[in-house]
Amino acid sequence: MHQLGGHTNVIICQKSKVDDWINHIRDHYPDMQAWDGTKADQLKKFLTTPHHHAHVLIINYELVFRRPNLKDLWIDTLMLDESSLITNEQAKRSKFIMGLTYKNLILLSGTPTNGKYELLWSQLHMLGWNISKELYWKQYVDVEYQNDQGFPIKIVRGYKNVDRLKAKMTEYGCRFLKTEEVMDLPEQTDQYIYIPPTKEYKKFINTRIINIDGVDLVGDTTLTKILYERQLCGQYNRDKLRAFEDLLQSTDDRIIVFYNFNAELDKLISICEDLSKPYSVVNGQHKDLTAYYDKSSSITLIQYQAGAMGLNLQLSNKIIYFTLPLGKGSCGLWEQSKKRIHRIGQTEPCFYYYLLCRDSIEMKNLAALKRGVDLTDELFRKEVRR
Template identity: 25%
Template sequence: MYAIRSSDTLRVYDAYLYRDGLKNIPGRYFDADDKAWVFPYTDEAVRTLELLGARLGDGIEPSSQSKAVAKKYETINTQPRVKATLYAHQVRAYNFALEMLEEGRAAAIFADMGTGKTLITISTVGTLYEQERIHKMLVVCPKSIVGVWEEEFRKFAGFRYALTVLDGTLEKKKCAFEFMNGTALQVIVVNYESCWRLEKEVSKWRPDIIVCDESSKIKNPQTAQSKALHRLGRISKYNMILTGTPTTGSPLDFFSQYKFLDESILGTSYYLFRNKYAILGGYQRHQVIGYQNLAELVEKVHAIAFRIRIEDAVDLPPFIDEVRSIRLEERARVIYDNLKRDCCAMLAEGEVTARNVLTQLLRLSQCTGGFIRSDEMSEPQKVSEAKLDALEDIVDGCMDEGKKLVVFARFVPEIEAIERMLKKKGIGYSLIMGSVKDRAEQVRRFQEDEDVRVFVGQLQTTGMGLTLTAASVAVYYSLDFSYSNYEQSRARIHRIGQKRKCLYIHLVCKGTVDEKVMNALKHKGDIAKLMVDDWRSLLNG
């Protein structure tokens, strides 16, 4: 459901399932031609739409209650122990989280991509640690972003901590708990798929706080990972969830996430919860055909939740750069290290060799992207899915937030893999690469067609002359060694006609040539010189 302002009215679309909640707004009527509910533009109407979780378009001011909440938390009372100055919206979220964890045991941060929810969380747990209220922290997140937590702690934590990322075999993960008992804040980062398999070890370790990042991963109360976190949530002292989109299709998605947070808020029975807030119909009344009592539901949810829309983060710069640190799988790491050390590596089928430095750098970049051709075969072999998994999580987040997305990649096999992923998800996309002829039509479809949600572009052929302002998020799946290509590609979304803040996400494999290239681009370095004169520093990245 989303709302736009039209003069002195609000027009609300995709609201059929929410129609019962909209009946609380005076002066409403349904425009059958436009298929939209129309309301007077009043503070009460905006507040109701906020509570129902509607996406609010440009020109719609936050309600007076939202402004009052923002004002209440704008001044720092307890200085966070981080190596950064928080933006105003981060200060408010930090103060809110501390108050929630002072008064109760749970806090939710609903923050759009690019607004810094990881930094907000590190600030919060740092203060709790300094106040001696916590000593052990468990972070549960998608596999693709475990490295982000490690990097963000290194960059921002201004307090003593010890952090380990659980990877490798299950036995290796189990053993890690035995060594995490020091006096610094002990932080364990684990992905959702592993967490439920380690429930016994986590219970024995007894974390003081559990943070579920991208908590919509546990929106289904019936999955093994959700059930495990419901149980673990009962034994921890504090719980937090972080997400941009707690509901990705149904208000009922709140239940499982809040059962983990604090089951006293929405109860312990999904069926009682569903009967109260859903309208059932269809065969034997088992199908959800609408929702009811939504204002009450969202009031309960927002009692412990702080919402940050990137449009409301007015002190953010016009564009934000984010580096997502990706861990190569063990097999891919072996291939990469062999190529770097010996200029050759064994693949599943055949061998790949590099006869000179430029070829070696090319093969290393291909390895981090996931595909390499052996010397004997013309077809590329998949050696890693790490970046593709990370991209899939970003795509899911953008689709949930109703945002279009641009993806830049260097190599054709990467682009073909991205295409397969989008087709599997049923997501419409436009594509420009060397073999595509109808480039103007591809751009037009992305800019004008609401069903085309992703633009995929080969970095070398998409850099100049294209306007892609329908998106405000761009992902760099892989980069080449051209600063010109990089700078030109950034201007595809950040240009005249763009009304939103732009977010650039760079997928960078940890401990690889990706880091050196990213660092050189960030500092506008001469990568050509780096390749010719300082090539050893690239290889030793």
């Protein structure tokens, strides 16, 4: 953006990154004036002040489509930080952003594609490739439809003409680099802690129904079966909860913990309180990182959708995966979650602890994540064949 030399520039990012971008520009590019687009008075000044030198408006995705005046703005350079957030072209923010007028476009994303080419259409469209979504999918994405749930479900089986697709992506300016190809970061080490599946899990696999802790779990559809298998490996697995407690007792370091369900969170908080560990929580209802910043022995409990992207947590160098993400977008969430500690500013080796139930859906899920595949699709296909 600085090299392009435009006077009217806009950066769209996650809400948690607005201050980071403002400080970055003010610290490193004193000849560029940064404006906080989340503040009405600064947005008004940016829109009405003549731009005789470089001005940069920083605004978040959740707010930008609620500022219709930006539609009338001629933008020299538009930058989207974490551009994977516009993959759903039907979302209000995506429609608004794709309708902006700009001369130059910079798309940034730390979300690895891992072959998830079906998610790139909106970004490639903004870069100037005028191919319809229907034709894009027809030429490059191999799909099938399944109806075992009473309604059609589109499942991506793979990709085709990949070399041609990569050539087109390069033609429109795409460069995919891993973090380690751009900067030197500390070593990463995975530690696997295996836990035996419970007798309740084994019974549920055979019968699809079980009562545990006074709750009936009935896996009468593929989706509910998957859901309860995951819960039986997590919140209902006492051995896993004990293994989690043992990990917390083994160190006084800051630890980041990723989880999925509210019931898991309740159990994890109870363990933190029993051990007198200060803790922070980041999920759809809470974002309190006070303990993370103030206490070197804190535990930070993060729900994937709320915190796998956008948080800078390099004060810690340890992550515990109590359970793994599963479903659409799970590969990106998992890869992004690892980057919360493995990023600029990290000086210590990074350790990732996986609590895994042997011979369970968790082992299959981890293998799928490593291959860059959403396990849900594979499970649906197997269920249909039965």
